[in-house]
Ligand SMILES: *[C@@H]1O[C@H](CO)[C@@H](O)[C@H](O)[C@H]1NC(C)=O
Ligand SMILES: *[C@@H]1O[C@H](CO)[C@@H](O)[C@H](O)[C@H]1NC(C)=O
């Protein structure tokens with residue numbers, strides 16, 4: 319037992335800066351029995367590695383999703399609604415595959431990554447105009463020809479993160495505000511969304527991470543919720559971006575000029591709240607990491 323703990327401690331200490339103090343085997347709060355992952359598109363599919371390794375300490379360390387991992391379909395670990403008890407001692411709500419919205423009765427157990435809205439939208443545009451929740455009838459006749467700026471302004475595209483926090487699909491045309499939208503384009507900017515409700519949800523989440531601060535987010539997750547981080551958790555997946563040995567670990571941000579000045583107001587407010595919560599949690603759970 320002592321030997322095992324020592325090995326775990328060494329790995330964790332190597333992967334996270336010492337300021338996270340994950341060396342102590344009792345770090346974090348392991349009273350939580352289950353989590354739910356809110357997967358907002360383009361905020362990092364590889365975060366599933368963290369969530370499932372948290373629940374399943376028996377998984378091989380390299381098992382996971384994304385580059386460098388030994389492929390495993392986490393969805394196959396379910397035995398009914400419970401995860402395989404040989405490998406797992408906790409549970410994760412089944413939200414894979416896809417992008418299930420937040421569930422209002424599970425907000426306190428929900429974990430999520432957030433990404434700067436302009437970057438998230440540009441990434442979604444590059445990913446074949448990702449529009450989870452849309453049916454063909456929701457798309458304007460010129461959908462195929464839209465550039466990034468037109469895609470961001472298309473009704474029902476902006477405000478994805480806000481909507482998912484409120485329990486709706488990422489892409490969704492709000493019928494009521496659509497009439498207003500025709501005149502003012504307000505709904506396309508998320509103007510009709512109850513942003514204050516969404517930021518209140520952000521404050522209740524069990525964990526808030528920032529895609530731009532990936533490594534810090536992984537370490538903070540474990541400082542807060544326990545469990546030892548595995549190496550594969552530090553990989554951020556970037557679909558359709560340069561891969562290989564010479565690819566930069568953190569790719570250059572997308573050129574936001576391509577949005578022609580578009581601002582996703584609702585998601586900006588949500589992101590600002592997420593960043594505030596993230597910093598506050600860093601100060602509280604990893605005070606030595608705050609410069
Ligand atoms: C640990 O997490 C539970 C929720 O799972 C919470 O009720 C409790 O207050 C937490 N304990 C500490 C010391 O943060
Ligand atoms: C649980 O995992 C173990 C080890 O991989 C495997 O042998 C077993 O068949 C699994 N159980 C179920 C019900 O899938």
Ligand SMILES: *[C@@H]1O[C@H](CO)[C@@H](O)[C@H](O)[C@H]1NC(C)=O
Nearest residue numbers: 465466467468575576577578
């Ligand atoms: C995007 O398309 C619109 C409409 O065709 C055009 O007015 C705008 O200049 C284009 N923006 C960029 C950045 O190419």
